[in-house]
Amino acid sequence: MKLHDPQLLKQACYVAGNWVSAIDDAYTPVTNPSTGERIATVPSLGCDETLAAIHVADKVQGDWAARTAKERATVLRRWYDLIVENTQDLATILTLEQGKPLAEAKGEITYAASFVEWYAEEAKRSYGELIPSHKPDARILISKQPIGVVGAITPWNFPAAMITRKCGPAFAAGCAVVLKPAPDTPLTALALAELAERAGIPAGLFSVITGDAGAIGGALTESPIVKKISFTGSTGVGKLLMAQSADTVKKLALELGGNAPFIVCDDADIDKAIAGVMVAKFRNAGQTCICANRIYVHDKVYDEFAAKLVEKVKALKVGDGFEDGANLGPLINAAAVEKVQSHIDDALAKGATLAYGLPQPEGTQFFPPQVLTEMDDSMLIASEETFGPVAALFRFSDDDEVIRRANHVSSGLASYAYTRSLSRAFKFSESLEYGMVGINEGLISTEVAPFGGVKESGLGREGARQGLEDFLEIKYTLMGGL
Ligand SMILES: NC(=O)c1ccc[n+]([C@@H]2O[C@H](COP(=O)([O-])OP(=O)(O)OC[C@H]3O[C@@H](n4cnc5c(N)ncnc54)[C@H](O)[C@@H]3O)[C@@H](O)[C@H]2O)c1
Numbered sequence: 001m002k003l004h005d006p007q008l009l010k011q012a013c014y015v016a017g018n019w020v021s022a023i024d025d026a027y028t029p030v031t032n033p034s035t036g037e038r039i040a041t042v043p044s045l046g047c048d049e050t051l052a053a054i055h056v057a058d059k060v061q062g063d064w065a066a067r068t069a070k071e072r073a074t075v076l077r078r079w080y081d082l083i084v085e086n087t088q089d090l091a092t093i094l095t096l097e098q099g100k101p102l103a104e105a106k107g108e109i110t111y112a113a114s115f116v117e118w119y120a121e122e123a124k125r126s127y128g129e130l131i132p133s134h135k136p137d138a139r140i141l142i143s144k145q146p147i148g149v150v151g152a153i154t155p156w157n158f159p160a161a162m163i164t165r166k167c168g169p170a171f172a173a174g175c176a177v178v179l180k181p182a183p184d185t186p187l188t189a190l191a192l193a194e195l196a197e198r199a200g201i202p203a204g205l206f207s208v209i210t211g212d213a214g215a216i217g218g219a220l221t222e223s224p225i226v227k228k229i230s231f232t233g234s235t236g237v238g239k240l241l242m243a244q245s246a247d248t249v250k251k252l253a254l255e256l257g258g259n260a261p262f263i264v265c266d267d268a269d270i271d272k273a274i275a276g277v278m279v280a281k282f283r284n285a286g287q288t289c290i291c292a293n294r295i296y297v298h299d300k301v302y303d304e305f306a307a308k309l310v311e312k313v314k315a316l317k318v319g320d321g322f323e324d325g326a327n328l329g330p331l332i333n334a335a336a337v338e339k340v341q342s343h344i345d346d347a348l349a350k351g352a353t354l355a356y357g358l359p360q361p362e363g364t365q366f367f368p369p370q371v372l373t374e375m376d377d378s379m380l381i382a383s384e385e386t387f388g389p390v391a392a393l394f395r396f397s398d399d400d401e402v403i404r405r406a407n408h409v410s411s412g413l414a415s416y417a418y419t420r421s422l423s424r425a426f427k428f429s430e431s432l433e434y435g436m437v438g439i440n441e442g443l444i445s446t447e448v449a450p451f452g453g454v455k456e457s458g459l460g461r462e463g464a465r466q467g468l469e470d471f472l473e474i475k476y477t478l479m480g481g482l
């Protein structure tokens with residue numbers, strides 16, 4: 001791996017302001033999903049190191065919160081500048097450990113940096129209130145105070161953005177963060193910690209700990225010092241962490257699994273819908289929480305849409321993320337390949353048609369994009385998150401019917417609808433039981449909007465003003481005796 005700054009490849013954890021190597025030679029390998037080759041090792045740490053990080057975070061968080069918002073913003077802005085300046089190296093590390101094409105990795109670094117930039121600005125806008133008092137000799141003050149020490153746990157699919165989407169607002173609000181990144185993609189997190197240290201984030205305010213997920217997560221959820229758990233990952237693990245946090249009544253931010261419906265009405269601009277579904281379905285090789293998992297196409301335009309989609313999918317190039325022109329990198333691991341294949345096999349066994357798709361090359365984690373037609377609601381894809389490059393086309397003929405079917409899942413993260421009718425657009429926006437709705441848009445992720453889900457897709461929001469509020473507590477003071 002050729003980096004302009006080799007110092008960004010960290011094979012140690014950042015614990016309480018120190019770079020800590022493995023203890024008793026306990027390391028975890030990090031492998032390249034394109035080749036299976038080992039690219040680095042990171043320490044396998046656990047409960048003790050996590051508790052040490054939590055205690056130091058508790059010690060330094062107060063001073064950080066006592067700085068003015070502008071002072072915190074200045075440090076965040078420096079972190080933003082360093083991330084942008086090191087985009088090439090960060091993207092190289094990200095592609096090497098996660099597999100996405102380099103161009104897409106650079107896009108993620110830009111997206112990740114945007115949260116740091118946004119919250120450097122928002123830090124100065126966490127306003128309070130003065131409420132007209134019910135007592136003549138008293139005033140009602142509403143102020144905002146940082147929650148304190150935050151335990152963060154993040155997934156592998158966006159190894160940079162899922163971290164800054166938490167750390168940006170947390171640091172802006174005056175909080176400290178103890179982070180456990182995903183075992184498949186720790187290097188990006190550790191590189192971000194290196195840049196945070198260079199930017200002036202105080203020693204101990206930010207720790208990045210790799211190792212035993214259960215032990216680290218257990219320490220974070222059980223410690224009374226940790227006031228909030230901010231988790232991004234599967235719904236199953238989210239529920240586990242929620243239960244583990246109950247004894248200390250922690251605040252929770254849960255960004256969990258999705259199963260996005262993508263609805264194409266008979267009056268939609270079909271070419272725009274095709275452009276939208278190509279992004280919503282195949283970004284990150286279909287490994288995003290907001291990927292179009294179920295594509296509902298009105299009967300009147302079904303054949304046209306399917307034919308045009310197949311033509312676009314045929315042009316997609318699958319390959320190593322460093323290969324020129326690669327559109328889809330590998331899936332993250334063999335289990336992901338097996339799950340995607342099982343969804344395809346299940347659909348075909350129940351009567352779906354493979355409109356287009358090359359066989360998955362055995363012994364690799366590359367998965368050629370597939371288009372399945374004549375899907376029905378009995379198939380696994382209709383109720384489970386596929387997390388791979390499979391476009392599954394369902395038919396519908398009536399708006400009320402498709403809304404009912406779209407809502408008939410336990411998740412509620414992202415949804416999409418294409419129509420030229422304003423009244424139908426509003427009907428979808430208001431009737432779809434999802435935290436986010438893209439109307440005639442296939443890419444909805446931005447730092448300026450509140451990202452998050454309803455039902456079993458999670459709690460809280462990340463991004464926008466709401467993302468900062470989630471790291472603040474409201475305090476009411478009745479200032480009497482005046
Ligand atoms: N809603 C969102 O914003 C969002 C964003 C990205 C990914 N996701 C979801 O995440 C999933 C894919 O990511 P993943 O495979 O990394 O999910 P995952 O739940 O398997 O892992 C997520 C993180 O949790 C950790 N973890 C696992 N078991 C744990 C335990 N017992 N205690 C503490 N930590 C534990 C993992 O090591 C990892 O760091 C998908 O379901 C996807 O939809 C959601």
Ligand SMILES: O=C[C@H](O)CS(=O)(=O)O
Pocket residue numbers: 157158161287288289290445451
């Ligand atoms: O996988 C879910 C992430 O939140 C993806 S993104 O925010 O849409 O890039």
